[in-house]
Amino acid sequence: MADTVTPHGQEPIRFETHPSRYKHWKLAVDGAVARLSMDIDEDGGLRPGYPLKLNSYDLGVDIELADAIQRLRFEHPAVKTLVVQSGKDRVFCSGANIYMLGMSTHPFKVNFCKYTNETRLGLEELSAEGGVKTLCAVNGPCAGGGYELALACDEIYLSDDGSSAVSLPEVPLLAVLPGTGGLTRLVDKRKVRRDLADVFCTLAEGIRGPRAAQWNLVDKVVPRSKFVATVDAHVQTLVAQSTRVSDWEGLVLEPLGATYRSDGADYRHVTLQIDQAAHVARITVRAPTTDTPTGATALREQGNALWALRAFRELDDALLNLRFNHETIGLLLLETEGDPAKVLSSDAAMFASRDDGFVHEVLLFQRRVLKRLDQSARSIFAFVREGSCFVGSLFELSLAADRTYHRDDPDAESPATVQLSALNGGAFLMSNGLSRLQTRFLHDPERPAKLLAECSIYDARAAEKVGLVTLAPDAIDWDDEVRLAIEERASISPDALTGMEASLRYAGPETLETKIFGRLSAWQNWIFTRPNSTGPRGALTMYGQPERPEFDWRRT
Amino acid sequence: MSSIATNEKIPNNVDLTSDKRLQRALEEWQPRFVDWWKEMGPEGFQEDQIYLRTAVSVSPDGWAHFDYVKMPDYRWGIFLTDPIKDRTIGFGDHYGKPVWQQIPGEHRNALRRLIVTQGDTEPASVEQQRLLGLTCPSLYDLRNLFQVNVEEGRHLWAMVYLLHTYFGRDGREEADGLLDRRSGADDKPRILGAFNEPCQDWLSFFMFTYFTDRDGKYQLLALSESSFDPLARTTRFMLTEEAHHMFVGETGVLRVLDRTCELMAQDPNQDARAQGGIDLPTIQRYLNRWYSVSLDLFGGEVSSNAANFFAGGLKGRAKEDRYEDHIALDQTMTLTMVKDGRLVDEAVPMRNAMNEVLRGEYIEDSQRGVDKWNRLLAERGVNFALTLPSSRFHRQSGIYAGIHFDPAGKIITEAEFNAHKNEWLPSPEDEAYVKSLMTKPVFEPGKMANWIAPPKHGIKGRPIEFEYVKRSE
C-alpha cells in the first residue's frame, strides 16, 4: 500500500530535498565562501492556510536549511566560511510563522521546535567541530526565530540603517517563549547581561543601531553604505581563521530512494515498521554485508555506499518520519540484524581514519543522528537477541534506549552478544558532552575506560552483570517479558513518560545544548498548552485577530 | 483656555516653564533642530525675509500671525488644542473610560512607534523639497513652499514635545534620531519609503501636497481620536496647519491645468507642450504616481497592527463619532483579494481592516479635488478628465504589491504592465521635459512661470504682486 496519507489524514512530511528543489533558500558556493540566502516563497508553505510573509518560516523552510548545512559538510569541503543572509530587500527574517503555529497541533509545534533546534545546533557544530566559521549578516528586521538563527552563528553583523533591528518579541507579543534556544544563547553563549536581556526580551520592537552592539546582541553594527564591504572583508578574515580540513573532493549526497508505506518505510539498511493499533514502532538496522576496507582513500571511494553514512542517513530519515508522521506511536523498539564482525570492521576502519576530513564528517553525522534518537520523545527499548548485532556504533542504539533486553539463551545456535568498539569511547558524545558509556556509568567513572580496554564479548548474563544491558530474561520467559514490557509501557501516560525519560536520559553535566532542550521541553511546552497562549483568548490564538488576549493573572 | 507663552525661547501653550527638566531638554534640542534646518532646510534662502504665518495660539479666530521672518529665526512652538473636559475614550476595548493623560505601560512602545513614524515624515518632506526653491514659478509659490516647510518643522516639534514629555530617555533618543535620519540617505534613510524619494519638480510638489499631505491629514485625524489625550490634542492642532498644505496642492494643480488649457487654446494643434506648458496626459501620469505612492502610506489592507491600535484605543478612524459602532468587533469589511491570479471578495474582521477604512475615506476626499479640476477642464471646453487610478494600481506594499494591475484595477501580466508603463506613469522623458520647464526661478513680484496660471488671490489680503519673499542680496 502506497503511503500517501498519514493516519491523521494529512500528506506525510518528507525530509529529503535537494538544492535544485529549494523553494526558500539559495546556496551559493564560491571557493572558500558559501552564502546561504533566505528568500522565502510566500506561497510555498508546507501546509495551506498561512502565507509565509516577510521571510517567516515553517518546517519546510527548516528542512531545506538542514539539507543545505548537510550538503556544505559533505559536498563542499573547500568551504571555510558560511554567510547566512537574507535574499529579500527589506527584511532579514521575521521568525517562525505565527499563523502556522496558531494552526498547528501541540505535538507538531513541539516537534517543529525540536527540529529547528537540532538544525541550529548542527550549524553550531559545523563551526565548533567542522571548523567552518559562520557569520550572520543581518540587514533588515530580524525577529524571533530569525534572531535565534543569527544567534546560532559565530558572529552577527547588523546593518545600521534605522530599521534593521534584532528582537525576541515572543513574550510580549505572543505570550510564548522563543522556541529555538534564543533565551539560553542570549545569556549563556553571548553572555548578554541578564538584566539587559530582560529588557530586550520584553521589547517587541527589539534593539537596533549601536545599542545592539553595546549590549552584545550583535558583534558589530555597520552603516548601511559600508555593510556589504565590511561583511565581505570580514569573511576573508574568517576564511583565514578556519580550521577545516579541505583536502578531499566532496561527496554529492544521493537520494536514499526509500519506499514509504502507510505502516512504515523500507531502506537498504533500515526498516521502520509501525503497529498503529499498539502504538509501537520497530526500527531495525542491518549490519554491512561485507568487511569495510581500511584507509581514508578506500573509505572515500565507498562514498554514498559507505555503510556508516548510508545506514545512519536512513536511520535519521526513519526517526524524522516517526516523529512527524506518526505522532501517536509511543514506544520505539530498536533491533539490529546481521554479522557483528562486519559492524566492528566498519568501526575499526572509521576509527583508524577519524582524522580524515570525510570520515570526520561521517562520524559527526552519526553523532547527530544518535542525538536525534536521544531527543525523540518516545519510549525506547532495545532488544538484543540471536541474529542481532548490537556492537560498537550500533551498541550506541542500545545505550540510547531507555532499557535494553538481552535474551539469555545459552542453547541457541549463536547466542546474542554485545561488544564495544573504539567508537564507543567518545566519537558519539551526547548533548551533555559525555559519551553514552560515561553517562551510563556516572556512578563509576573508571568503568567506561576499563570496559573499552577489556574489549570483551558479552553474553546476556555478562552484559547484565557489567551493566551494559538492563535485563537478561532467559529464553523461557523472553516472550512474556517482552510482551508485558511493551504492554505496560503503552499503558502509561505519554506526557508523564516524555517528561520522565527526558529527565533521566540526560544525567550528568548541563551544557548549552541540554539547557536548550531542557528549557524547551519544560517551559515552552508548558506555556504552549496554557490558556494564556493557546486558550480561546490566549495571545497566540488571538494574534492577528481583532480582539486582544485575556490573561489569567495567577502566577504558577 | 490655556495660557500662551510666546515670549519664551520656545513659544508654547503647555506651561513649559513649570517643568524645568522638560524645558531644559527641549531647549537643548532646539539648537540641534536649527542646525538641522540650516543643513537640510530650503537651500539658498535661509537669509531671506519670508512673509510667513506663525502659530501663536490655538484660538480658532486668529491663531496665526503673519509677518516677514528669516526662516532660521522662525518661532517654532508647541501648541495643543485646549483639553475637552471629561473627554472619554471613543473607540476600542476601553470605550467610554476616561482618556489617558499619561501613557499606560502596556501601550508605551506602540505609541512611541506611532509618534516616531508620524514625526519622521515631517522633516523628511522638508528634505525632499529642499531644492525646489531654486526653480520656483513665482514669489507667491516660493513663499507657499516655505510656509509648508516651516510648518512641517513645527509638526516635528509637536511630535518631539510628546517624545520628550512622555517617553523618558527612549523618547529623547528617538527625538535625536528624527534629526539624524536623512531622506534618501543610504545609511540613515527616513522610515517610510515614499519619504526617501526626492520631490524633484513643482508638479511633483503640488501632487505631493495634494496627495501625500492628505495622507498626513488622515493619519492626524485618526491619531486625534487617540485615547492618549496629549497626542489627540497635538494632532488636532496640526490639522489646522495641514489644511493649507493641501490648499497649496489643490490650487497648484488647478493653476497648472488652467494654464495648460490656455496654452492649448493658443496652439493650432491644441499641443500644450509646443507652447511650453505641461500636457494633460503628463499631469495624469504624475497624479497616478503620487496617488499610488500615497496610498501605500496607509499600511497593509489586512493588518494585525491596525487591529491592535484600534483595540487598544491608540489610533481610531477619522471622525470616529460619525460611526455608530465604536467597538467594531462583530463587523467585517469586504476586501478584494487576489487568489490564484483572480480577484475575489473576502470578508475581513473590521478591526483588521482599519487601514483600509482610513484609506477609503482618503480616496473619497481625494476625489473631491479631482472633481474640481475636471470642472475647470469642462469650463474651458477641454475634452479630458483626470481620474484617480484604482487603489490596486502600482502599489508597493499591501496585498496588491508584487502583482501588476492596469489603472482600472484589472490584473495584467508584467509584460503588459511594462508595455504600458510610460502611458501610466511619468517616463524619464516626461520628467526631463517637466524639469526643462523649471530651470530658473521667477523672482519678479507678481510674475508667473509660463507653465502655471496666477492664483486667484494673494495671501492674507495681500495682492498677488506682493513681495512675498525679500531676497537678501
Ligand SMILES: [Fe+2]
Ligand atoms: Fe505635517
Ligand SMILES: [Fe+2]
Ligand atoms: Fe503637511
